[in-house]
Amino acid sequence: MVSTRLEPGVAAPAFTLTDDTGQSVSLSDFAGRKVIVYFYPAAMTPGCTTQACDFSESLDSLRKDGFEVVGISKDKPAKLAKFRERDHLTIPLLSDEDLTVHRAYGAWGEKKLYGKTVEGVIRSTFVVDTDGTISHAFYNVKATGHVAKLRRDLGLAA
Template identity: 75%
Template sequence: MSRLQPGDTAPAFTLTSDTGESVSLGDLAGRKVIVYFYPAAMTPGCTKQACDFTDSLDALKAQGYEVLGISPDKPEKLAKFRERDSLTITLLSDPDRSVLTAWGAFGEKKLYGKVVEGVIRSTFVVDEEGKVEYAAYNVKATGHVAKLRKDLGI
């Protein structure tokens, strides 16, 4: 599994959102985009992370950032997640895990001391030209958004 590094071209994608719309990374060219991958909607860690991004969205947008959260969940589950937790970030569905794999966010990881295959909680910042500016793998759900904002100076 290859991991993205700063300076790499971000892999293109078009995915279905929780509202049924198609969202492409290319549609956001010219803007800075935070792309984060999480294992499953409506689980405690993923809920904390999504709520943290939602709580920070105004500050992020004020600095020119869009936020896309991607998981293998189907759009219907993502819609319930948005509604249940009043999320305002864009949630995208990658059920075949092709985008997760292209970004290095799916593969072997340690879970409770065992090696398993699954979603690797990861966050990326893509610049206006479509290049990876920031890449972090195996991030913690709690406190990650605050650390990211600090790293980005927001």
């Protein structure tokens, strides 16, 4: 199944998901602010840990540049809570167990894994502008060095 990919200029799909503390978090909670929404395959795996730690360590500087950050995976909130605690993460971690939001953002679909075509999470990052539109959509991103590349792509200082 080929997933529909979002393009800059389209409205960001609305969502309300449960975070690692059991609270509901909606995209509309960030209205009037820029938000980086990133999708990752699984909490507590090496690449996803690298990426989440990178975003957490960069959160203060991203906020100074006017951005909030949320991470979304298909993990249950309890696993996300363990992930946050184990790795001292400071970004909100949201659970999309039924993959509705993944599909809406094109972050679920066919991908290559060790030379085979499989269906799964497509590591993706979106920047939602203050008016709720997608300003940047990045698919098949690399976990390592992602925040530095994102900063470059957004024209932000390192």
